[in-house]
Amino acid sequence: MSQPIKKTPILAAFLIAGFVGLFSETALNMALGQLVIELGVEHTTIQWLTTGYLLTLGILVPISGLLIQKFTTRQLFLTSLIFSIIGTIIAGLAPTFAFLLMARIVQAIGTAILLPLMFNTVLLIFPIEKRGSAMGVMGLVIMFAPAISPTVSGIILEYLTWHWIFWTTLPFLVFALIFGYFYMQNVNELTHPKIDVLSVIFSSIGFGGIVYGFSVAGDKGWSSSIVIIALAAGVIGLALFAWRQNNMEKPMINLKVLKYPMFTLGLIAVFIAFMCILSTMILLPLYLQTGLALATFAAGLVLLPGGIINGIFSPIVGRLFDNYGAKVLVMPGFILIGIAFVFFMQIDQQTSQLTIIVLHSVMMIGVSLVMAPAQTNGLNQLPRHLYPDGTALMNTLQQVSGAIGTAVAITIMSSAQASFVTEQGASASSVDAFIYGVQTSFKYAIALAVIGIILSFFIKGKQQTAKQSN
Known part of the structure; x- marks a missing residue:
């Protein structure tokens, strides 16, 4: 970190990428009814476009703390944008439900890397007396993107096909990637922790089980064996994850x-x-x-x-x-x-x-x-x-x-x-x-x-x- 940290370009890069990522998270919700007809699937199946996205976030976000200490800010930022761009292109071209679901998962990988990195970077580059203002601007992005996505996607669906929900966001993601390539700086301190496989497994089962169980409960009912097994696995996974972290010299979280x-x-x-x-x-x-x-x-x-x-x-x-x-x-x-x-x-x-x-x-x-x-x-x-x-x-x-x-x-x-x-x-x-x-x-x-x-x-x-x- 020999060169001075330029806070404004770094924050701008995160805000552009974060806005598009969070917009994409909820924009497709308005098209679910149309997708049921066009893709020839049931309502319970189409919900996987949301469930799969949330499930990917629930599994990968806990690992982000490890990634932030293992890779540079710039590496992670550019990687998150590349995943988001690839996922968006696949979604825009998706001919079937399986392709669209795969695209959503790839998009979610990008968002799972980006969000924790964004918060961590703000904590590092802004002094404590200025963090509220920086977090407030980030709050604008985090809440504003999903808030306007129903309106924007409604306009798109009124005049174009659902594919354009993705094609509309693609130029912004590409711009964020180019902007970040030139202006993103490395601000995190690398400690190169070892990846503990058991921690990753317990975390994935714990957080993934809870997210999946609750995500499908509204459709399948709380008495469904799938819901009960998922939630039970989630609770056990979280208990094992907590036990593992408390008994490690360098825990994952x-x-x-x-x-x-x-x-x-x-x-x-x-x-x-x-x-x-x-x-x-x-x-x-x-x-x-x-x-x-x-x-x-x-x-x-x-x-x-x-x-x-x-x-x-x-x-x-x-x-x-x-x-x-x-x-x-x-x-x-x-x-x-x-x-x-x-x-x-x-x-x-x-x-x-x-x-x-x-x-x-x-x-x-x-x-x-x-x-x-x-x-x-x-x-x-x-x-x-x-x-x-x-x-x-x-x-x-x-x-x-x-x-x-x-x-x-x-x-x-x-x-x-x-x-x-x-x-x-x-x-x-x-x-x-x-x-x-x-x-x-x-x-x-x-x-x-x-x-x-x-x-x-x-x-x-x-x-x-x-x-x-x-």
């Missing part, structure tokens, strides 16, 4: 990060917030299209203002964090999320689109107040040598929480729907039953927000965390 209270609190807060986001991102599009009978494009437009507002607020929140700390942001954030859920619990066929826009925007403001501050505050408490472990664990649990949030939301909705039909009998309207299911899901989502509010009482203020980090 150093679980000593959990001994830092503010990191653990931040981890849980981000976990809860991500569950809230993902459950809402699955419930609201379904409600808009089934309950309010909106077209795909129109449903995407209703959710667009919330994504834009979140994008605007994220950098502002980052600067507020640098000045005031996490405590004064995270608590109001969870309160706003809870308030939005209370009103979402009452939506029906008569609810106006404007009401949904306002409530979704309030929730997204709350999310911006929670995500970056909780994440940055937690990672700030770690010593420098534990940054790769902290970022790997936090990014892994985000993927796990996404799978759990989606599965729980769908399961509660389906169960409530069925009970409504049973109680009402033949007179039950399918739309009324569906809306009742959505309302019930939001009731349980309120509990998540309440847990988040309670946790926020234990987050320390700026002066306290400054003393602790010193």
Whole structure:
């Protein structure tokens, strides 16, 4: 690191690549119904395009801490872009479901390398008093990309084929690769740790089993033997992984990060917030299209203002964090999320689109107040040598929480729907039953927000965390 670190080009390269990667993660969701018809597969099969992506992330992200210590920043960044580009090209050309699934897995490999590397690099190149602003800008990318993807993919599907979801993103990925080739610098310290095969196996079974079990639970049901076996294997795998890490001199993920209270609190807060986001991102599009009978494009437009507002607020929140700390942001954030859920619990066929826009925007403001501050505050408490472990664990649990949030939301909705039909009998309207299911899901989502509010009482203020980090 003889040459001075140029922070702005490095951050710009990550933001461009991260935006496209996270956009691709959710953009295809709007096309799943169309893909069922075009590719001639069942709904349960097409969900593998999402499940396979999440599963790949759940398996590979935990290994990222090891990769960051074994390869340079530049090597990993360029490798992640190459995987993303190859996956995008395969997807754009995919003639069958098998090709498209393979493409999604290749794309996910790129994202699994990129996200932890991005967080770790920000921690290394920005001083502690500037990290909030940097994380806020990253929050803009992390939340804004999936927020606008339904609208953009809705426009694409209105006028073009689903292949163009991938062809549209390809030029941006190529630009990010070229930009990174010239401007990305090596900032990480290489320790060249040995790859422990048992750790990789236990991690893959543990995180992979949990992600897969929750991902298919909404479709197969919690009593399915596949779901039970996957979750049981996941729990056993995680227990063996934790045991293995605690008994190694140089673990794959150093679980000593959990001994830092503010990191653990931040981890849980981000976990809860991500569950809230993902459950809402699955419930609201379904409600808009089934309950309010909106077209795909129109449903995407209703959710667009919330994504834009979140994008605007994220950098502002980052600067507020640098000045005031996490405590004064995270608590109001969870309160706003809870308030939005209370009103979402009452939506029906008569609810106006404007009401949904306002409530979704309030929730997204709350999310911006929670995500970056909780994440940055937690990672700030770690010593420098534990940054790769902290970022790997936090990014892994985000993927796990996404799978759990989606599965729980769908399961509660389906169960409530069925009970409504049973109680009402033949007179039950399918739309009324569906809306009742959505309302019930939001009731349980309120509990998540309440847990988040309670946790926020234990987050320390700026002066306290400054003393602790010193």
